[in-house]
Amino acid sequence: QQQVKQSPQSLIVQKGGISIINCAYENTAFDYFPWYQQFPGKGPALLIAIRPDVSEKKEGRFTISFNKSAKQFSVHIMDSQPGDSATYFCAASMEESGSQGNLIFGKGTKLSVKP
Amino acid sequence: DTAVSQTPKYLVTQMGNDKSIKCEQNLGHDTMYWYKQDSKKFLKIMFSYNNKELIINETVPNRFSPKSPDKAHLNLHINSLELGDSAVYFCASSQRTSGSRETQYFGPGTRLLVL
Numbered sequence: 001q002q003q004v005k006q007s008p009q010s011l012i013v014q015k016g017g018i019s020i021i022n023c024a025y026e027n028t029a030f031d032y033f034p035w036y037q038q039f040p041g042k043g044p045a046l047l048i049a050i051r052p053d054v055s056e057k058k059e060g061r062f063t064i065s066f067n068k069s070a071k072q073f074s075v076h077i078m079d080s081q082p083g084d085s086a087t088y089f090c091a092a093s094m095e096e097s098g099s100q101g102n103l104i105f106g107k108g109t110k111l112s113v114k115p
Numbered sequence: 116d117t118a119v120s121q122t123p124k125y126l127v128t129q130m131g132n133d134k135s136i137k138c139e140q141n142l143g144h145d146t147m148y149w150y151k152q153d154s155k156k157f158l159k160i161m162f163s164y165n166n167k168e169l170i171i172n173e174t175v176p177n178r179f180s181p182k183s184p185d186k187a188h189l190n191l192h193i194n195s196l197e198l199g200d201s202a203v204y205f206c207a208s209s210q211r212t213s214g215s216r217e218t219q220y221f222g223p224g225t226r227l228l229v230l
Contacts, residue, residue, distance in 0.1 A: 034218070043119075043205050043221030044158070087156055101211060102148070102170065103219060105158040 003027055004092050006106025013113050019077040021109045023090035026071065030092040034103070035064065035075050038087045047088070048075065080113045087111070118142050119222035121206050127228045128196060136191045136225045138206030147189035148207040148219065149181060158205070164189055165211060196229045203227070 005024045013019045023033075034049035050057045050064040050073065057064045061080075066073045077084055087110050091103040119140045128134055140147065146165040152158050162181045163170045169181065178194045193200060206222040 036221075038156075041224075043207075043223050045221065046218045049218075089158060101146075101209070102160045102163050104160070108156045108158070110156075 003104045004090060004106040006090050006109060008109060009107070010110045011112070013080045013111065015080065015082060015113055015115050017080050017113075019080045019084065019111055019113070020074060021088050021090070021111070022072065022074045023106050024070075024072045025092050027092070027094065028071070029094040030104075031095055032093045032101070033064070033066065033073050034091050034093075035062075036089045036091060036105075038089065038108075040086075044089060077111075080111075082113045082115050085111055085113050119206055119208055119220050121204075121222040121225050123225060124223065125226050125228075127230065129230055130196055130198060132196050133192070133194045134196060134227075135193070136204055136206075136227075138189050138191070138222060140187055140206075140208040140220070140222075142208055142210070142220060144208040144210045144217075144220075145186065146209050146211045147183070148209075149189065149191050150205040150207060150221075152203040152205060152224070154202070161191075161204075162189075198229050201227055201229045 035047045036044035037047045038044040048059050048062050050066050052068050061078045063076045087108045089108050090106040093101045093103050122137045148163045149161040150158050161175045180192045183189045203224045203226050205224050207219040209219045210217045
């Protein structure tokens, strides 16, 4: 059972456009939702994260939207640039005994921004 | 200065061999992790470990074993390697203070190919 579902699998956007990646989760115990960015040949790196007590968080060109009732969250990349081309992973974790905050990842979205 | 380092970067070996991957973090974190990324880029937690507790993902074969000589190191030993073990293995670390979900910092990955 996949606990975090991510879509789309791949995304092509023109430079300057908006990239939108969506995730849905099933376990209501999740209380931390980070997005990671991974460039080819590199390890994932935290991009932005949100907790359920806020509905939106913005950092530069990146915005996370969170809908607790729908159990969905998404990242919007405004003014997408070729340098944003990477694989993006949403993730979720929970604070409970025995979990150590382990991240459950979505399957990733490969973003290509065309010049 | 590299925060999370792994050695080797590439590992090519024969089926049935035993191999180890080393991980070191210089961030002073108290929790370390091993993730497996398959050919479809899917990231899955294998182990998480701090000085109190080892959590093993139940789907990980017991041929895989983490070993931590000290707080800054978490090595991964793999016995009787199989073709399906071919993947990229990422080490990560974080600081798990009570009630906090700190960022996980990933290493550059070890690309394992079993022939």
